[in-house]
Amino acid sequence: LLGAIRELVGPDVPILAQLDIHSNVGQAMVAAADVLIGRETYPEIDMAERGRECVEVLVRMLRDGLKPTMALYQIPMIWGMHQVTAHEPMRTAIRKLHELEAQPGVVCASIAVCYFLADVPEMGSSVYVVTDDDPALAERLARELGEWCFARRADWHYELPSTAEALRRAEMNGNYPAIFADSRDNTGGGGPGDSTGLLRTFLEAGLTDACVLYMVDPEVISACHEAGPGATLTMPVGGKSSPLQGEPVMMTFTVVAVSDGRFQYDGPMYEGLEGKMGPSAYIRQDGLHVILATVGEQPYDTAFARSLGLDVKAMRYIGVKSTAHFRAGFEAWAGQIQLVSEPSVHNLGNLPFRRLNRPVYPLVDI
Known part of the structure; x- marks a missing residue:
């Protein structure tokens, strides 16, 4: 969808999109969009907040000359049942995400816990980071948080009872x-x-x-x-x-x-x-x-x-x-x-x- 929109509007029109926390994010999506912003709550009750964030970033692009550069780190992992963001251990992951977003030069960052019921090449969890004209920073921060998540891969999983x-x-x-x-x-x-x-x-x-x-x-x-x-x-x-x-x-x-x-x-x-x-x-x-x-x-x-x-x-x-x-x-x-x-x-x-x-x-x- 993002690729089709990009083909229609050309390279100069900004494209920003809000994504579900359960998205399977691939490089083609990152290449087609200027900014991707993922929801940060599960249950997902922050749709309006993330929508406002998209608009605020767009205003910064049009008015202030913000030049978003985005990087994706694909974690080779299906996120387990520990996904509720108000509870541990997911709460700590979201806290680390917010700490990353507070760093100078960072526009926004997101964790996607994947949609494991999709049999597509890019199925899996990911971290994607947007910076202001600093692709190296975006790549480093996405990789660091992604590796932190993967190192704790067993923490996100547990066996459910009957x-x-x-x-x-x-x-x-x-x-x-x-x-x-x-x-x-x-x-x-x-x-x-x-x-x-x-x-x-x-x-x-x-x-x-x-x-x-x-x-x-x-x-x-x-x-x-x-x-x-x-x-x-x-x-x-x-x-x-x-x-x-x-x-x-x-x-x-x-x-x-x-x-x-x-x-x-x-x-x-x-x-x-x-x-x-x-x-x-x-x-x-x-x-x-x-x-x-x-x-x-x-x-x-x-x-x-x-x-x-x-x-x-x-x-x-x-x-x-x-x-x-x-x-x-x-x-x-x-x-x-x-x-x-x-x-x-x-x-x-x-x-x-x-x-x-x-x-x-x-x-x-x-």
Whole structure:
């Protein structure tokens, strides 16, 4: 995209872009743009701030003669699950990034923790630094921070427990509500949203005051809309997009509510924006409440569930199809958060990378 824009506007028109913290940044992107600025928060709640930063840098270029020079250091590493910027060890990485940005001659700097679900040559983490007409400084600082990140590669990774193990840990912790993040079926990262491990474990544990946000199952949703609220149905739920998502779970449930999936976000990430989840349904089996959606999307806040009549904050056990973005609307009132791993097409061992142009940790132990 950046290359196509550069081809259209020519070499003299400034191009600045804001990038997701999960970008796979390659040399072609750096060559096409004058300035790239990455988000510094995860969950990503600084979109507006980074946009203002882009405008401020552009003003300096046009008014003050700033001459941005940009360098990229590609870290041969997939960043692990330690990515939440308010928590250690990621908080220290962002602090070091800000220390780098405070140095004379530095315009801005960014860390990208990569998007590991893209089978592209440049997949991997990176550091990119912009200086004022000093390419050598940009290259040195990008390399130094990139090497610092890679030297701590094991720190960014940890093994996630199953939902069953996470439930045991939650009981020992004792603080509620407990949120269980099904990170390997993260719909915000392209997960199908119908893996069944978490749902099955909640059912087998006999949990009450429990909910799952959101299962993607158009077949069940269609049946709910046809039967209407109050109906009782017996159907297999989830596990239909791939055998790797787990077996469907046979449920006998009550249809509590149905909707067209339109609502308004009210949390920190997307407050005021309209959400469109497609035909949706709220079903309940005993004490387990499940929100079904046609569109795979993360629960950024509780607004969608409330639009269907479910008070998520009244639940004791909350399962979410998300890795971190849910934290923006949930962490302030959660008693505890447990990240879990269940069988999914997105488990790293199931991904047949074919296009990588270099060894990448932890696919290769380097």
